[in-house]
């Protein structure tokens with residue numbers, strides 16, 4: 001899959017041809033030794049859809065990861081953060097100061113986009129897989145947090 005196009009200032013461009021809120025440097029592998037930085041156009045589309053739905057800035061805490069870095073941070077063996085044969089990454093972990101990871105997860109579920117989405121204790125994982133897939137890393141703890149959030153939101157008539 002091709003890497004997302006980048007404008008003159010380094011911002012990724014969506015497949016609709018619009019400048020996204022995401023800058024190339026945010027996705028660079030954090031190992032400090034490799035040069036991997038490209039991510040797929042579809043990943044940018046998914047992240048931008050989430051960003052526009054939320055209306056608040058998202059921070060990429062982990063973008064593409066070379067195999068060495070992926071192993072060091074305990075990533076999955078076939079993690080979508082790792083570069084494909086063209087050196088392109090397919091996943092990013094995001095956070096925001098304005099929402100909890102549980103809230104990000106629930107927002108993602110409202111967005112009519114494909115891709116994978118995983119809720120972790122301190123971030124939301126988003127990737128570009130073809131089938132819409134969601135999961136919760138922490139099992140009961142996160143499930144409880146989601147339940148608490150929904151019942152709280154219901155009480156405030158926000159659902």
Ligand SMILES: [Zn+2]
Nearest residue numbers: 029031034066
């Ligand atoms: Zn690296």
Ligand SMILES: [Zn+2]
Nearest residue numbers: 091092093125
């Ligand atoms: Zn991830």
